[in-house]
Amino acid sequence: MNCIRQKLVSLQNRARHLQNSLRRWSLYDDSVSHEIKDELLARFTPAEETTFESDLELTKARLRPVSIQLRTLSKWYDYVQEQINEQLDRARGLLDQGRHHEALFVLNDVEARMVVPNEDTLGFVFRAFRQHTSQEFHQKLATIDAIIRDLYLPTAKLAHQRGLLPRESLSRTPLAYITDVPEGPNTWRQHLQHAVTSGRRIPVALLAIPRRLVAQPWSLVAIGHEVGLFVYSELDIGWEVASKLQTEAVSAGVSPQTAQTWARWHQTLFADVFATLKLGPAYVSGMIELLGGDPLGAVAINPSSPVPPAYLRWNVMLQTLGLMKFGDPARELFNQVHLLCGDPGQLAMRLGAGWHQFVNDCRAVSGIIALSPCQKLGGARLVDVSQPFMAAEFNTAMKVKDLLLAGDESCASDDNFIWAGPLQNIPTATHVALAGLRAAFDATVDYETSRRLWIRFWCLEQYLTGSTDQTREQEDREYAPGDAVLKQIAMHAIPVTAVQGMAIPGIGAMPIPVASPALN
Structure with a gap:
């Protein structure tokens, strides 16, 4: 028995497990090659295979809004895996030469700088994907993602048109995930702080949403602050x-x-x-x-x-x-x-x-x-690049308010959304609908009315997001970083040092930056 060689094999399995976990999610993507699918399915236990087949179409539908981000993640980590394999091969060569202490030093370095940071990052990512496909949260997160997108992307597009942001920034809309505060000793906030302070970027932007805001969706307007912080970081002003x-x-x-x-x-x-x-x-x-x-x-x-x-x-x-x-x-x-x-x-x-x-x-x-x-905005003002909420949006929000207050909870049984007829010919962004919900909530202090607002809002947002899903997928494909860009970024993605058991990023970058700290 050689404990150092055992450590090498264990690290190899940990790194490969991250890659396989990403690829398991990619099984729900029709564009994944049959070779990869067959290889992964062959490693399923009988229970896993049965569950996969029974849930395939449902999970595929729920995962579709984030499928491009998942594909970007998988490609990026494939390139990172190549770097990990190079270092593990180096350690194996040292072991074959009998240079055990040098090999152990390399393995410890690989674990601290390459494996642990990605385990931490992808742990948050896998949590977000599980929630996006769960019965409890999939529709709520689709709505919140759409609101974040409506708040961020128009500003990012205008900034890109003015030459203020690179094209890749258009793919950086944060994905939401639900959290029960406090999260524990290792939070997304701490994780992103280690990344941001040293310039390291991680493969997906996340934004933590406290569960209580799902119960009181009229307070989701606080997301605007978090998106503002994210825009602030992106524009570097x-x-x-x-x-x-x-x-x-x-x-x-x-x-x-x-x-x-x-x-x-x-x-x-x-x-x-x-x-x-x-x-x-x-x-x-x-x-x-x-x-x-x-x-x-x-x-x-x-x-x-x-x-x-x-x-x-x-x-x-x-x-x-x-x-x-x-x-x-x-x-x-x-x-x-x-x-x-x-x-x-x-x-x-x-x-x-x-x-x-x-x-x-x-x-x-x-x-x-x-x-x-602002010089960093090419001489533009914030009001010029933010596409502000003006009279037209206010009028639409008031129509949403009237619609939400006008009916009961029977909308939950209306699969054709006939009840939303007053808005069918009015372009309504999801964040404008959120503003309408807040106005409706401000108009009542009655608990039973708030219950009706809750269900009618989530039903309305399902209607609104359903009509824009195709546009979102098209934009995600258009803005996604290319393979050459991902490979170049991954070459500089490994932290250069580790302190107190925590990986500290180096000067490299990853394809999509972190979002702003979670809502409190």
């Missing part, structure tokens, strides 16, 4: 926005004493302004509910924190609504802030002139982020 908030904002009316603090909050502020531009009053309403649990904490300013207090975030959002000509909804929403936190005049007297100055800065801060030309 953090330094410029922070600089504007610290220097240019002063000439726009921001106090020199507060400008540095506003600059520290640049990331959250950008995401809030982006989400408000994309979802309009619905985003502000949802964030007032989600962030309004602690009225005292909402007004407490901590200049060293990277996140501004909720009260200032709400005011920046409300000022953005004003820039979008949604004055009446902004006033109604401000009344909700007033209800939570008290009279602004009394707050200013209690919290002092410094706090009052921050509140006065909010309009200028909103204008700087939304309307100031």
